[in-house]
Amino acid sequence: MKQIWFSVCLLTGSLLYSSIAPAQPTASGALLQQMSSASRSLNYELAYISISKQGIESLRYRHAVIGNVPLGQLLHMDGPRREVLQRGGGISYFEPGLEPFTLTGDHIVDALPAIVYADFTRLAKYYDFISVGSTRIADRPCEVLRVVARDGSRYSYIVWMDEDTKLPLRVDLLDRDGETLEQYRVISFAVGADVQGAMQGLLKANLPPLLSLPAVENVQLSWSTGWLPAGVARNRRKLPNVAVPVESRLYSDGLFSFSVNVSPAGSGAGQQYYRQGRRTIQTEVRAGNEITIVGELPPATAKRIADSISFKVSP
16 A cells, blocks of 8 residues: 555656756756666676566576676576576577577666666657655665656656665556556665676686577568657568568667568458557558557557558559
């Protein structure tokens, strides 16, 4: 009950704060940028739980920088051992029943919430950063900040940041009605040389080979989007071989991502909608084509994008 009232207070506080918010984005944005920098540069260990519609996971994340080489370890604490390791620009995955492999990347994607690694200078053009106040998480005083898209077309975040280290101790992802979709919450953490020592062996560890991905082709599509949320840019993407030809394009605003996929409509195709946590799948059929939006979007936004798709007329 206390947590419910605290969430209400946070949401109410943000509304009351709106009249003075324009004076604060620079300070709040600077704090969020410090969180991103601290998460990439400090030596630390976090024991945390991840809560979503699918259940609760218990994880441990270690991060260290030794000789300018970033090192990371994400370990699932329950069930079969699942581990992800980072050494420099390589991210290695170890899953039961699968051959280990390595992909290129500058951080372990699932270790911390995506907002931790965001470019807040870029996001400041399309998002408001609102200071809500302070509270205590994991027995540590924290700054509390909200990150909200100005056009209201995306989900929002509430971030609890340790006042001393600037590390994120809790992050809630909220839908447009204020319902919590996902929560990251630190139970305990440590910062310092001991973590660096625990990660030392990773420098010489024998890691799986780098997995080669197919080259991305810059193809001309037979369709275009008429509307996208502010700040969304196109990324290159290539789908693996599938039975039905699919034209696909990936989009991101630097915080949330989604794809637009167009294929010939089958006999049983029709309008469908499915949402699980942060992910929405919106499908509709038009002009003999099946349009599917998949990604981290509210259902209304996904439908608006699908409705805006137009097809080029063949000469």
